[in-house]
Ligand SMILES: NC(=O)C1=CN([C@@H]2O[C@H](COP(=O)(O)OP(=O)(O)OC[C@H]3O[C@@H](n4cnc5c(N)ncnc54)[C@H](O)[C@@H]3O)[C@@H](O)[C@H]2O)C=CC1
């Protein structure tokens with residue numbers, strides 16, 4: 001049995017996608033009365049999905065638990081419920097770095113649940129696309145035994161999972177692409193144009209690879225679905241919340257604070273990690289400064305463009 005924790009956009013989309021694979025339970029702390037969610041307009045959960053706000057009931061008999069919560073909510077959630085989750089497959093979907101500790105979601109999960117097998121499900125996949133049954137390819141990464149079995153259990157004819165043992169690389173790619181997607185949004189919002197966006201994507205990708213490999217990721221993982229694939233999707237689509245947030249920063253207009261924008265906190269966490277490791281990440285630093293309101297878009301662009309000239 002598969003249980004999904006978090007009845008937001010992604011948890012709901014996965015519940016729809018997996019509803020044909022066997023019993024699926026979707027847990028949310030506040031459930032809508034109808035089988036519809038404002039986070040995914042137009043999507044109705046199939047009756048086959050059990051919907052509950054009772055965590056103990058949701059976990060009873062669950063062989064695998066997909067955790068579809070925002071990255072910054074995960075540590076607090078695990079502190080409350082880690083013991084109840086332990087001892088089974090725990091599959092993280094959060095794309096972020098914990099601001100307080102600088103740790104990846106899987107590190108937080110393993111610390112709270114030492115007997116669990118931890119995996120990350122990540123890659124280019126808008127919840128709306130998954131919920132509508134559009135063909136999607138994702139990375140399922142874990143260093144735990146039995147990954148192939150999990151890959152089969154979570155794949156469907158339209159949800160194609162590639163497995164990887166580079167958990168660190170897969171998670172870092174997913175987290176860091178959100179930061180660069182914000183920068184791409186800023187470039188468009190500020191009217192700098194598509195050429196500037198292409199430069200941001202490419203130089204941002206170089207930053208992603210630099211930091212992730214320094215933290216133990218394999219470079220080829222960063223070039224895969226979970227890194228470059230998701231970076232391209234989120235930096236070029238107005239469906240991306242990170243891109244839209246960046247665009248509003250570039251335009252100088254307010255953004256709805258109720259929308260989940262993982263890249264804002266993750267930019268700050270990334271800046272700290274990069275400084276500690278001595279890695280140059282000017283674009284991530286710029287996003288951190290913009291998200292904190294400590295620099296203007298014009299100042300940020302000038303800082304980026306007047307850095308000493310260097311080899312590519
Ligand atoms: N929406 C998308 O297209 C995709 C999202 N993701 C990732 O999945 C993660 C979740 O994103 P979404 O579902 O889109 O966000 P969302 O904002 O739509 O939903 C988040 C859900 O988490 C719940 N939540 C927040 N804090 C909680 C807590 N402390 N305890 C229990 N529940 C809590 C909220 O009530 C909400 O239902 C993010 O890291 C995101 O990057 C990954 C792939 C695609």
Ligand SMILES: O=C(CO)COP(=O)(O)O
Pocket residue numbers: 095123124125126127178181230233234239240241242243260261262
């Ligand atoms: O990660 C995503 C698609 O792969 C979703 O991106 P946003 O969180 O920017 O909407």
